[in-house]
Amino acid sequence: MTHATHEVFNQPLPLADVNLFDINQPLQDAVRFNAPGLDTGALRELGRLAGSAEMQNHARLANVHTPELRSFDPYGHRIDEVEFHPSYHALMGAATAAGLHGTPWSGAGSNPHVLRAVSFMLFTELEPSILCPISMTYAVTPALQENAAVYADWGPRLTSRAYDPALKVYKDKPGVTMGMGMTEKQGGSDVRANTSQAVPDGRDAWGERYRITGHKWFFSAPMCDAFLVLAQAADGLTCFFLPRVLPDGSRNGLRIQRLKDKLGNKANASSEVEFQDALAWRVGDEGRGVPQILEMGTRTRLDCSLGTSALMRQALAIAIHHTRQRKAFGKFLIEQPLMKNVLADLALESEAATALALRLARAFERHDDAHERLIARVLTPVAKFWICKRGSHFSEEAMECMGGNGYVEEDGHGIQARIYREMPVNSIWEGAGNIMAIDLLRALRKGDVAGALQAELAPARGAHAALDRMIDALPTRIDALANETEARRLAQDVALALQGALLAQTAPAAVTDAFCASRLGGDWGQAFGTLSASANMDAIVKRAMP
Ligand SMILES: Cc1cc2nc3c(=O)[nH]c(=O)nc-3n(C[C@H](O)[C@H](O)[C@H](O)COP(=O)(O)OP(=O)(O)OC[C@H]3O[C@@H](n4cnc5c(N)ncnc54)[C@H](O)[C@@H]3O)c2cc1C
Numbered sequence: 001m002t003h004a005t006h007e008v009f010n011q012p013l014p015l016a017d018v019n020l021f022d023i024n025q026p027l028q029d030a031v032r033f034n035a036p037g038l039d040t041g042a043l044r045e046l047g048r049l050a051g052s053a054e055m056q057n058h059a060r061l062a063n064v065h066t067p068e069l070r071s072f073d074p075y076g077h078r079i080d081e082v083e084f085h086p087s088y089h090a091l092m093g094a095a096t097a098a099g100l101h102g103t104p105w106s107g108a109g110s111n112p113h114v115l116r117a118v119s120f121m122l123f124t125e126l127e128p129s130i131l132c133p134i135s136m137t138y139a140v141t142p143a144l145q146e147n148a149a150v151y152a153d154w155g156p157r158l159t160s161r162a163y164d165p166a167l168k169v170y171k172d173k174p175g176v177t178m179g180m181g182m183t184e185k186q187g188g189s190d191v192r193a194n195t196s197q198a199v200p201d202g203r204d205a206w207g208e209r210y211r212i213t214g215h216k217w218f219f220s221a222p223m224c225d226a227f228l229v230l231a232q233a234a235d236g237l238t239c240f241f242l243p244r245v246l247p248d249g250s251r252n253g254l255r256i257q258r259l260k261d262k263l264g265n266k267a268n269a270s271s272e273v274e275f276q277d278a279l280a281w282r283v284g285d286e287g288r289g290v291p292q293i294l295e296m297g298t299r300t301r302l303d304c305s306l307g308t309s310a311l312m313r314q315a316l317a318i319a320i321h322h323t324r325q326r327k328a329f330g331k332f333l334i335e336q337p338l339m340k341n342v343l344a345d346l347a348l349e350s351e352a353a354t355a356l357a358l359r360l361a362r363a364f365e366r367h368d369d370a371h372e373r374l375i376a377r378v379l380t381p382v383a384k385f386w387i388c389k390r391g392s393h394f395s396e397e398a399m400e401c402m403g404g405n406g407y408v409e410e411d412g413h414g415i416q417a418r419i420y421r422e423m424p425v426n427s428i429w430e431g432a433g434n435i436m437a438i439d440l441l442r443a444l445r446k447g448d449v450a451g452a453l454q455a456e457l458a459p460a461r462g463a464h465a466a467l468d469r470m471i472d473a474l475p476t477r478i479d480a481l482a483n484e485t486e487a488r489r490l491a492q493d494v495a496l497a498l499q500g501a502l503l504a505q506t507a508p509a510a511v512t513d514a515f516c517a518s519r520l521g522g523d524w525g526q527a528f529g530t531l532s533a534s535a536n537m538d539a540i541v542k543r544a545m546p
Contacts, residue, residue, distance in 0.1 A: 021047025264421030466521030
C-alpha cells in the first residue's frame, strides 16, 4: 500500500469498563470522612455497573434518541404520554434498583443518605439527566409526609426498588416516581406570582380535595406518577399532591402542551403543562405552599451539588485519561508542564467540590442534631451556588484538554461535550445563583449559624495561614453584610473556607496547600492552569488519576 490515507494513531481510547468508585480516591476519602465504617460493597457494585461500556451505550442512546410527546392516540383521544427509547428505561430501572430515588426513607442501614448521595454521584457519571425524576422522587418524601393519608398509600411505592414506567393507577404499580410544578410563565424564582387557582372540591380519604386550573411553564419528567404543585387557594399559595391517574383509574386533567427544546439534559423530558380542573389533594395548610414545597427543594438542591461535583469528576477523569495517551511535541500531553498545571488545578476544584457536597449530604443524615440542622441550612445554598457556578467553567477547560475531540459529539460518543451542555442546568434550576446567594443571607438569620460555621471550620485551624485568615475574617464579614449586593461574594468565600477546611481533614498536604494558596491566598490567576510553580502538581494529578 503506497497510498494509505487512513492509518489511525495517537488517538486515545475512551474511558470505559472501569469501576467508577475504585478509581476515585478523593471520593473514597470523602466517604471515609463523612461515614466512617460504611460498608462500601454496594458502591463498588454500582461503580462497576455505572462504568461499564454496556451502560455507557444506554446513556448514549438515551441522549441521541430523545423523548417524544404523543398528545393523541390514533383515534384522536388525548393521551399526553411521552415516549422514550428503551435505553432510557434501562437507565431508570438501574437507578431505581440502586435505590437512588427513595431508599434512605425506608430507614434501613447506617448512613443511608450518605450512601445514597455517593450512589447518586456514581450514577451521574453514567447519565445525569435521567436522574431528574429520580432526584425529585427522593426529595419529595419529607414534604409529602405532611399529608399522612396520601403518604400511607404512596410512601411504600416511592421507596420500592421496582421501576414501572406504565401510566396506570398507583395501586397497580410496584414503584412510582414524583415530580414538582412551581415555575409559571410569569415567575419561577418568585413563585408568589403563581396564578394557577385551586378551588375546594370536598373531602375524601386523602383529605381536602381541590380542582386546579392553570399552567406550569417548566414541568420536568411529566410522565411521573404524581407531582407536588403550587396553586393559589383562598388563603394564599398552597402545596398540592396531583396524581396523573386518579384513584378510580381515570386520567387527571393534566395536559402536556409541548416538550422543551433544551441545551442539554436531553434524555430527560421537560414540559409545559396546563391543568384543566385537575384533582389535587392539599399538603400542609393553605397559604404555606412555599415552605412546604421547599422541604422538597432543599433536597433537590443537595442533588444539584452532588450532581455537578460528579460531572466535574467525570470531566476530569476523561481529560486525564485522554492526556496520558495523547502525544504532542514529543511528549504525552499530561507530561507537558502547562497541561499538568491545568489538570492539577481542575483536580483541586473537583476534589473540593466532592468534599463540600458530601459534607452537605452528611448534614441531612442527622436531623435530630442542632449543629447538623444549622449546617444543612447554611451549606445548602452555599454549595448549590458555588459548586454549580464552577461547573460550566470547569467543563469548558476539561473539554479543551482534549482539543477538537472534546468538542465533537459524534452520535453521542463525545461525552465531554455532553457534560458541557449539561453543566448549566444545575445552576439555573431549583434556585438560580442569585437566589441561592440571597438564601444564604436568610440562613444566616436562623439561629447561631455563624457559630456553627466557626465550629465546623475549627478542626482545620493551623492547616494553612490563608485558611486561618479567612476563618478569622468570616464572623466580621457576616456581621457587616448590610444588603444583598455582596451576597455572592460571601457565598463564594464561605464555600472556599469550608472546602479548604474539609480538604485539610481529608486530602494530602499537596492538595490542601495548593488549594488554600490559590483559592484563599490569592496566589492564582483568573483561568484554570494558573497555579504557582511551587504547587506539587505531580502529586495532585497522581491522586486524581482514574
Ligand atoms: C431544564 C429545566 C428543568 C426545569 N424543571 C422544572 C420543574 O420540573 N419544575 C419547576 O417548577 N421548575 C422547573 N424549572 C424551572 C426553574 O426552576 C426556573 O427556571 C428557575 O427557578 C428560575 O426561574 P425563572 O426561569 O422564572 O427565572 P427568573 O425568576 O425570571 O430569574 C431570572 C434571573 O434573575 C435572577 N433573580 C431573580 N430574582 C432576583 C433577585 N431578587 N435579585 C437578584 N437576582 C434575581 C435569578 O437568579 C435568575 O438568574 C426547570 C428549569 C430548567 C432549565
